Amino acid sequence: MYTYEYPRPALSVDCVIFGLDENELKVLLIERGHDPYAGCWAFPGGFVDMDETTEAAAKRELWEETGLQNMFMEQLYTFSDVHRDPRGRVVSVAYYALVKLSDVKDQVSASSDAQKAEWFPVNSLPALAFDHAKIFDTAFTRLKGKVRYQPLGFELLPEKFTLSQLQKLYELILNKELDKRNFRKKILSMALLIELPERQKGVSHRAAKLYQFDKVKYKELEAKGFSFEL
Amino acid sequence: MYTYEYPRPALSVDCVIFGLDENELKVLLIERGHDPYAGCWAFPGGFVDMDETTEAAAKRELWEETGLQNMFMEQLYTFSDVHRDPRGRVVSVAYYALVKLSDVKDQVSASSDAQKAEWFPVNSLPALAFDHAKIFDTAFTRLKGKVRYQPLGFELLPEKFTLSQLQKLYELILNKELDKRNFRKKILSMALLIELPERQKGVSHRAAKLYQFDKVKYKELEAKGFSFEL
DNA sequence: TTAGCTTAGTGTGAAAAATACGCTTTAAGC
DNA sequence: GCTTAAAGCGTATTTTTCACACTAAGCTAA
Numbered sequence: 040m041y042t043y044e045y046p047r048p049a050l051s052v053d054c055v056i057f058g059l060d061e062n063e064l065k066v067l068l069i070e071r072g073h074d075p076y077a078g079c080w081a082f083p084g085g086f087v088d089m090d091e092t093t094e095a096a097a098k099r100e101l102w103e104e105t106g107l108q109n110m111f112m113e114q115l116y117t118f119s120d121v122h123r124d125p126r127g128r129v130v131s132v133a134y135y136a137l138v139k140l141s142d143v144k145d146q147v148s149a150s151s152d153a154q155k156a157e158w159f160p161v162n163s164l165p166a167l168a169f170d171h172a173k174i175f176d177t178a179f180t181r182l183k184g185k186v187r188y189q190p191l192g193f194e195l196l197p198e199k200f201t202l203s204q205l206q207k208l209y210e211l212i213l214n215k216e217l218d219k220r221n222f223r224k225k226i227l228s229m230a231l232l233i234e235l236p237e238r239q240k241g242v243s244h245r246a247a248k249l250y251q252f253d254k255v256k257y258k259e260l261e262a263k264g265f266s267f268e269l
Numbered sequence: 270m271y272t273y274e275y276p277r278p279a280l281s282v283d284c285v286i287f288g289l290d291e292n293e294l295k296v297l298l299i300e301r302g303h304d305p306y307a308g309c310w311a312f313p314g315g316f317v318d319m320d321e322t323t324e325a326a327a328k329r330e331l332w333e334e335t336g337l338q339n340m341f342m343e344q345l346y347t348f349s350d351v352h353r354d355p356r357g358r359v360v361s362v363a364y365y366a367l368v369k370l371s372d373v374k375d376q377v378s379a380s381s382d383a384q385k386a387e388w389f390p391v392n393s394l395p396a397l398a399f400d401h402a403k404i405f406d407t408a409f410t411r412l413k414g415k416v417r418y419q420p421l422g423f424e425l426l427p428e429k430f431t432l433s434q435l436q437k438l439y440e441l442i443l444n445k446e447l448d449k450r451n452f453r454k455k456i457l458s459m460a461l462l463i464e465l466p467e468r469q470k471g472v473s474h475r476a477a478k479l480y481q482f483d484k485v486k487y488k489e490l491e492a493k494g495f496s497f498e499l
Numbered sequence: 500t501t502a503g504c505t506t507a508g509t510g511t512g513a514a515a516a517a518t519a520c521g522c523t524t525t526a527a528g529c
Numbered sequence: 530g531c532t533t534a535a536a537g538c539g540t541a542t543t544t545t546t547c548a549c550a551c552t553a554a555g556c557t558a559a
Binding site for chain 1: 275277278280317319320321322344346347350351362
């Protein structure tokens with residue numbers, strides 16, 4: 040068959056996983072155990088099998104290397120520089136994902152026995168292997184852009200959150216301060232939040248109301264072509 | 270070398286080329302000469318060589334199959350369904366491009382001797398080979414989305430154009446009518462148009478002023494982070 | 500129990516942007 | 530010179546955005 044005779048680049052996937060950790064936006068890196076770039080940090084990833092889509096490969100590698108699963112994940116970009124991998128020609132389809140870090144923090148360290156996995160703040164990453172610095176830039180730029188017209192923030196927060204938490208998250212991603220009243224007005228006017236009959240616990244000041252993201256309603260409105268600019 | 274022993278999908282590229290033809294938005298299709306899908310229409314494309322990026326491959330294939338070059342081109346998405354190609358496993362990186370159709374219309378038919386190339390209105394495409402219908406949907410959706418916050422329209426129009434032409438183009442892409450005065454106000458307020466000391470010729474009514482897109486200024490402003498919502 | 504600290508929670512007015520809307524001008528063709 | 534077809538232009542209304550500061554609630558520690 041024609042496609043089997045053709046010399047072809049290898050195909051890999053890489054995953055940029057964002058998580059929110061105590062008012063800091065972080066990404067998950069793996070310390071490489073062998074060459075090339077042994078000892079260097081890199082995004083989790085690996086080669087695509089013959090019987091899986093690139094998205095399936097990304098999810099599989101992520102599960103194998105970090106124990107994470109079921110997160111929001113989207114294709115980012117395909118990187119194909121001829122010399123991006125010293126082993127030879129490798130084209131990589133990059134994905135980015137958002138996880139509720141608070142929910143899965145233990146999970147990661149537990150399953151990553153083979154390789155060291157660690158969360159790094161997006162503003163102080165170590166040197167990265169391959170062209171992963173470029174991949175990161177692309178991912179972070181995309182996240183910043185996307186968050187402005189799609190309610191992605193909820194993917195990073197726990198199920199139940201306060202409006203202040205949500206605001207701080209947006210401030211982190213957009214890298215600018217937002218006015219509390221205007222932010223609340225706008226967010227609530229989208230009517231995508233369910234106010235819960237609960238309050239924050241264990242804080243040494245007035246406890247804030249908890250909210251939940253209304254995923255069902257969002258899907259409905261999205262299907263009707265509504266948009267959600269911040 | 271590890272990457273050479275690994276069974277791997279073939280890697281191809283496909284190009285969705287948009288062009289504006291007399292108030293109609295069209296895409297360029299190639300009639301396939303052999304199986305699979307012989308006689309079917311498909312987007313121009315082909316396999317990626319070992320020593321070229323996917324973008325270079327897209328441009329090369331496009332040049333070989335249609336004679337087109339030097340157009341605006343961007344990566345669209347990577348399609349990797351396991352059974353998208355009956356010949357075996359083929360992952361395809363799709364690109365979309367915008368061409369000034371008025372400038373190159375002859376060019377295409379001239380160079381496409383081997384294969385039949387034809388422009389089809391986006392609203393009445395023939396049945397497409399492989400998963401190209403899906404690729405088209407993705408491309409058209411992307412174009413609609415992108416045109417709203419980036420001045421892409423200019424890539425489809427001739428160098429010199431009238432404001433009415435520009436407006437009609439936006440109406441076509443966005444699929445809704447726009448108010449003439451408001452449109453002009455907004456477009457001119459971006460200050461990205463150079464008013465030429467020329468007018469339209471050969472029309473049987475008052476001739477409109479011609480304008481040119483100020484690419485240099487656009488690059489400057491874009492670099493400074495300005496955005497251009499319509 | 501109360502004083503003090505910390506974050507939650509709330510409204511209004513001013514400025515800017517978006518929208519709706521119709522008539523006069525110009526050039527060509529007959 | 531009359532008709533035809535599109536060009537070109539301004540204003541009033543509505544909507545959205547932005548700036549801005551105090552009171553309420555709950556905990557802590559003296």
